[in-house]
Amino acid sequence: MATIVRTSPTPILRRARRWAKDNLFGSVGNTLLTVVTSAILGFVLYQILRFVFITAEWEVIETNRRLLFIGRFPAGEEWRFWPTIFVASALAGLTWGLWSRLEWQAAMILAAALVPVFAFFAHGELALLTAAAVALAVLGYGLAQLWLTGSGYSAAARQLVMVGWVITFPLTIFMLLAFGGVDPSLWGGFYLNILLAVVGIVVSFPLGVLLALGRTSSYPVLRVASTAYIELIRGVPLITILLMTWLVLPIFLPSIAVPVLAPEGLDDMELTYRVMVALVLFSAAYVAEAVRGGLQAVPRGQIEAAQALGMGTFSVLAFIILPQALRAVIPALVGQFISLFKDTSLIFIVGSTDLLKAGRAITQGQIEFSSQEKEVLLFVALVFWVVAFSMSRLSQRLERTMGVGER
Amino acid sequence: MKKNWLLIAVGLIVAVLAIAAIACGDDDDGDGNGNGDGNGIETPSDGNGTGNTHEQTLSDVLARGRLNCGVNDGVPGFGFLEADGTSSGFDVDFCRALAAAIFGDSELVDYVILTAAARFEALAGGEIDVLIRNTTWTLSRDAELNASFATTTFYDGQGMMVRVADGFDSIDDMEGTTICSLQGTTTELNLADRFEAGGLSYEGLTFEDNGPLEAAFTAEACQGWTSDQSQLAARRSAYPEADGGPESLLIFPEVFSKEPLGPVTRDDDSQWFDIVNWVVIGMITADEKGITSANLADFVADPGEVETSRLLGLPIEGTVFDSTLGIDPDFMQDVIAQVGNYGELYEKHIEPLGIPREGSLNASWLDGGLIYAPPWR
Numbered sequence: 001m002a003t004i005v006r007t008s009p010t011p012i013l014r015r016a017r018r019w020a021k022d023n024l025f026g027s028v029g030n031t032l033l034t035v036v037t038s039a040i041l042g043f044v045l046y047q048i049l050r051f052v053f054i055t056a057e058w059e060v061i062e063t064n065r066r067l068l069f070i071g072r073f074p075a076g077e078e079w080r081f082w083p084t085i086f087v088a089s090a091l092a093g094l095t096w097g098l099w100s101r102l103e104w105q106a107a108m109i110l111a112a113a114l115v116p117v118f119a120f121f122a123h124g125e126l127a128l129l130t131a132a133a134v135a136l137a138v139l140g141y142g143l144a145q146l147w148l149t150g151s152g153y154s155a156a157a158r159q160l161v162m163v164g165w166v167i168t169f170p171l172t173i174f175m176l177l178a179f180g181g182v183d184p185s186l187w188g189g190f191y192l193n194i195l196l197a198v199v200g201i202v203v204s205f206p207l208g209v210l211l212a213l214g215r216t217s218s219y220p221v222l223r224v225a226s227t228a229y230i231e232l233i234r235g236v237p238l239i240t241i242l243l244m245t246w247l248v249l250p251i252f253l254p255s256i257a258v259p260v261l262a263p264e265g266l267d268d269m270e271l272t273y274r275v276m277v278a279l280v281l282f283s284a285a286y287v288a289e290a291v292r293g294g295l296q297a298v299p300r301g302q303i304e305a306a307q308a309l310g311m312g313t314f315s316v317l318a319f320i321i322l323p324q325a326l327r328a329v330i331p332a333l334v335g336q337f338i339s340l341f342k343d344t345s346l347i348f349i350v351g352s353t354d355l356l357k358a359g360r361a362i363t364q365g366q367i368e369f370s371s372q373e374k375e376v377l378l379f380v381a382l383v384f385w386v387v388a389f390s391m392s393r394l395s396q397r398l399e400r401t402m403g404v405g406e407r
Numbered sequence: 408m409k410k411n412w413l414l415i416a417v418g419l420i421v422a423v424l425a426i427a428a429i430a431c432g433d434d435d436d437g438d439g440n441g442n443g444d445g446n447g448i449e450t451p452s453d454g455n456g457t458g459n460t461h462e463q464t465l466s467d468v469l470a471r472g473r474l475n476c477g478v479n480d481g482v483p484g485f486g487f488l489e490a491d492g493t494s495s496g497f498d499v500d501f502c503r504a505l506a507a508a509i510f511g512d513s514e515l516v517d518y519v520i521l522t523a524a525a526r527f528e529a530l531a532g533g534e535i536d537v538l539i540r541n542t543t544w545t546l547s548r549d550a551e552l553n554a555s556f557a558t559t560t561f562y563d564g565q566g567m568m569v570r571v572a573d574g575f576d577s578i579d580d581m582e583g584t585t586i587c588s589l590q591g592t593t594t595e596l597n598l599a600d601r602f603e604a605g606g607l608s609y610e611g612l613t614f615e616d617n618g619p620l621e622a623a624f625t626a627e628a629c630q631g632w633t634s635d636q637s638q639l640a641a642r643r644s645a646y647p648e649a650d651g652g653p654e655s656l657l658i659f660p661e662v663f664s665k666e667p668l669g670p671v672t673r674d675d676d677s678q679w680f681d682i683v684n685w686v687v688i689g690m691i692t693a694d695e696k697g698i699t700s701a702n703l704a705d706f707v708a709d710p711g712e713v714e715t716s717r718l719l720g721l722p723i724e725g726t727v728f729d730s731t732l733g734i735d736p737d738f739m740q741d742v743i744a745q746v747g748n749y750g751e752l753y754e755k756h757i758e759p760l761g762i763p764r765e766g767s768l769n770a771s772w773l774d775g776g777l778i779y780a781p782p783w784r
Contacts, residue, residue, distance in 0.1 A: 064490045072492040072518075183517070188492070247528075351520050353480070353488070361480040363618055365487025365496075367645045367760065373618035 051374070058120070060372040061379050064362050065121050068379075071188015071353040080182065081191065084172045085133050091164045093137035097144020098158050100397065169202060177260075184272035188353035190383060192272075197341040200279040204340075205333075207280065208287025209322070215288065216295050226288070233285035238343055241282055245274040246350050275347050283340045290332040294325030327402050334395035338388045345384075356380055464536055464672070464679035465509070465733055473515045476502035477535035480520045483641040484760045485541050485561075494518040497756035498539040501560060501670060501687065504746040505537060508686045508738040513745040523591075527552045530673060537683055538671040543593075548671075555674040556667075557684040558691070560749075561757075562768035562777055564662030565597045566636035568643060571657050573630055578605060578661060585610040587620050587629035597664040598633050617642065625650045635666055637762055644761035653761070682732050689739040691780040692718055693748035695771055700747045707740065718783045719743075728784075749778065 024034040061068070070078070096102060102110075114134065122130040148157045172195065176182055187195065214226030233241075255265030262269035269277075298321050306320045326333075348357035359376040362369055369376075468474055478499055479486030486496040494502075503513035519535050530538045531553055542548075543563075544556040567586075569575045578601060588594045590613045602609045612629050614620040621642065624632050632639065636658065643656045670687065672680045693699070696715055698706050703719075710716040717728040720737025727736045735741075746752070750771075753764050770776025 067488055067490055067492050070492065072488065072494075075491060075493070185517075185519070351522075351525070353492075353520065358488070360616075361488045364481030364616070365479075365483055366490075367483035367641050370483070370617065370642060370645045371621065371647045 052378075056375045056378075057372055058375060060362060060366075060369040060375055062120055063369075064358070064366075067189065067353075067358045067362065068355055068383075069121075069189045070191050071358055072186045073188060073191075074182060074186060077182050080175045082129055082133075083175055084168065085129075086136055087164070087168055087171060089133040089137040090140040091161060091168065093140025093142075094144050094157070094161050095140075095165075097141040098148060098154065098161060099401065101145070102141065169198060172198075184270045185352075187272055189358055190355040192347070192352060192354050193341070193344045193384075194387075196276060196279055196344040196347065197337075199276045200283045200340045200344070201337045203280045204283035204287050207284040209291050209326075211284055211288035212291035212295060213317070215292055230285045230288050233282055234289070238282055238346055239349060241278050242275060242346060242349050245278040246271060249274060271350055272352065275350055275352070279340065279344065282343075283336065286336045287333065290329045290336055291325060293332065294327075294329035295321065297328050298324045330395055330399050330402070334391060334398075338391050341388060341391065342384060355383060464676045465682065468509060468536055472510070473517050474502065474506045474509065474537070475517050475519055475535045476505070477519050477521045477526055477529055477538040477540055478502065479540045482541055482638070483645075484637065484756045486539075494520075497561065497752055498541065500746055500752050500756065501539050501690075502537070504686055504690060504742045505683060507741040507745040508682065508689075509734055511735070511738075511741045513741075527554060530554060530671060533673075536672075536679070539669075541668050542671050544667045544669060549674075553674050554671045555680045557670045557672065557680065558687045558780075559667040559669040559777075560687060561637070561668045563635045563637050563666035563668055564768075565594060565633060565664035565666065566639055566658055566662055568632045568634075568639045568656055568658045569630060570627075570651075571655055572651075575630070575657075577659055578602075578631075578663075579607070581609065581631055582607045583609065584630040585612055585628065586631040586633055587612045587614065587624050588633045589614055589617065589620065593664070594633065601663040621646075636662060637757070637760065640762045641760040644759075678733060682734060685730065685732060686738070686742060687749075688780045689718060689742060689783070690747075690749040690752070691771075691778055692783050693739065693743050694750040694778070695773060695780060698743055698748060699751055700744055703740065703743050714783055 025031045070081070118127065118130065144157070148154055176184075176187065211226045211230060214222040215230060217223050217226070250267045250269075253266040253269070255267045257263055257265050261273055302320055302324065303316055306316045311320070345354055345356040347354055348360075353361065359380045363373040363376055364370070476499075478494055478496075480488050480494070482496070482498075484496055486494065486498045489495045499518065502516045502518065506516045507513040509515075519529065521529055521535070521538070521540055526538055526540055526542065527548070529535050538554075539560075541563075542556075544559065548554050549556055567578055567581075569581075575581055581602075586598060586609050588598060588611065595611060595613065598609075598611065609631075612623065614623065617638075620632065623629060632642075634642075639658050643653050643658060646653050646656055670683050672683050674680070692714075696706075696712070696718070698715070698718075706715055707719060707721065710719060710721050713723060715721075716723045719740050720727055720735065729736055730738075732738075747755070750764070753769065757769075758764065764770050764776075765774065768777045770778065772779040
């Protein structure tokens with residue numbers, strides 16, 4: 001036995017050696033490149049690790065975690081977040097279990113990620129609540145994997161989960177506004193980034209589809225109006241639009257009261273809502289252009305075939321054109337949504353304390369942390385990256401499920 | 408057909424230009440002070456402002472039940488966000504004092520976070536009732552921006568900080584040096600004026616934000632760091648030990664600009680202005696008389712001087728002095744009990760920055776400073 005091990009390495013080692021020889025040390029040039037690159041990489045990695053684990057003082061994040069995540073939200077009102085977080089956690093677990101499987105590597109990474117989360121952010125009561133949210137997610141996943149997948153209830157469960165996601169959004173807003181409510185100008189932190197992104201994505205998507213259909217419509221009125229809208233919005237920077245929602249919009253809008261959104265009249269709408277409207281209108285124009293690309297990709301023959309079968313205009317649209325068009329533009333749409341999510345940090349322009357603004361306020365205003373700017377910015381970047389990367393992975397998953405590129 | 412499209416295109420361009428003109432027109436406001444705020448442009452959140460303001464701010468505030476106070480969120484000691492999301496600082500406490508005077512409850516304040524660029528518009532537009540945000544009192548602001556400046560709460564001024572190791576003793580030693588400052592017309596202009604007056608040459612290096620500025624200063628990209636002295640002192644007190652600590656830095660005693668900072672109101676409402684002004688004066692008076700939040704009860708029980716009775720709204724031979732400000736005569740009792748007098752605020756917020764009150768412009772006139780209250784009668 002022992003002699004065999006010594007003379008021939010295990011297959012994996014042999015493969016690794018082969019791979020290294022083929023890819024890294026194939027020629028003198030390659031060897032040189034490998035050595036130089038790994039030296040540079042090693043140096044950069046060393047510097048980053050040294051900063052993260054030795055030089056950096058992370059106390060600033062721990063102390064200000066509340067400010068970073070919920071901004072100026074009043075003390076004693078935090079209970080408003082937890083129903084949403086619990087529901088979303090359970091739904092996330094269910095969704096993962098129903099549509100996918102958690103590979104053990106991914107499970108390990110997630111578990112590892114939870115360690116710093118608990119160490120840093122969860123103390124006392126918060127630890128219990130966070131643990132409950134995690135437990136709900138695990139429970140949801142387990143339920144989906146062990147009982148629902150493969151059983152006869154799988155399809156029904158999927159529909160229920162989708163309904164659940166749809167309900168989560170009004171629930172969030174309800175929890176923020178009901179029972180006394182919290183002034184929207186005090187909403188803040190990362191929660192506000194997420195909220196704005198969700199509103200922007202959810203509302204701008206149907207609007208964008210309608211605009212795309214309008215732009216490709218054969219009715220001149222619809223076509224000109226949609227085209228004008230899209231081109232106008234796409235030609236103006238988001239910062240300008242946001243500034244206009246603060247300065248210009250109240251002058252133009254009539255004082256017509258709209259329930260919930262503007263009970264005092266449209267010209268006196270809460271700035272946070274105005275920003276939501278601005279983000280939706282902005283994003284819709286880009287969504288429209290992405291969707292238009294998909295519409296043009298649907299072969300003419302598909303429509304003619306459907307018409308030959310006697311399908312009406314609406315049926316052709318709903319069952320033939322849109323499913324194919326939207327499937328084709330998932331990457332572009334998700335790209336737009338990720339960029340919208342990142343753009344939400346621009347609302348510092350109208351005085352809201354979002355994640356980035358909170359981070360800047362910390363290092364500018366709290367004198368004891370004035371030298372921890374690097375730590376704060378790195379943390380803010382990490383939080384944004386985690387969410388954006390998750391969105392990107394989700395879109396890849398969606399593409400695979402829907403078979404983009406295979407049909 | 409082609410002509411129509413041309414018409415539409417031209418129309419669209421005109422519309423866009425018009426909108427752009429509107430948007431830009433509002434950006435241009437008389438900002439530019441050296442108060443060390445490194446924020447970018449920013450505008451206030453909607454504080455349920457009412458727009459119409461003439462002589463009715465007090466009734467608006469009373470009807471609303473809360474005070475809308477425009478503050479800063481990034482100036483240590485003056486206006487900043489605490490870890491729990493609440494506003495705190497010297498300026499912020501004057502907002503609380505106003506709320507205590509008006510409602511008898513210092514907590515009834517909605518803080519509207521403003522940047523330098525947006526503050527006067529927010530005030531003029533009625534989004535805030537009072538602006539207490541490191542704002543320098545100048546002629547043009549007072550006259551052009553429809554703003555009224557109440558009694559100065561803090562006398563600041565632009566100064567210069569250097570490394571002890573470089574061996575400079577005054578600005579006049581700094582021929583040919585590089586000076587770091589924040590972008591902001593006044594800071595840079597004052598710097599240029601000072602060096603020109605001394606017949607010195609220098610190179611300016613400006614930054615958007617204090618973080619990169621400190622990094623550049625630490626890396627010795629510049630020999631001097633100029634800003635308001637209060638801000639320099641705050642940065643100095645927090646200078647990392649790894650870079651030498653506060654002792655490695657020296658702030659010259661010389662001040663080369665005047666920056667009187669205080670609350671600002673709209674100038675079409677003298678009743679409201681008087682309230683804001685006299686709450687500040689009352690806090691200074693209490694400081695002069697040694698009435699603090701801790702010993703207020705003793706003074707209420709035995710005022711001693713007649714002016715103390717008038718200040719605290721206590722009856723003098725059966726009648727209570729009526730300030731005719733439109734708020735409770737004993738409003739200063741609420742202010743002192745819930746917030747404190749001027750000296751208490753200074754001790755709480757400014758001294759920790761490493762700026763002692765003694766011997767400074769902000770000492771009481773009794774101790775040779777400029778903090779002086781007109782008589783309360």
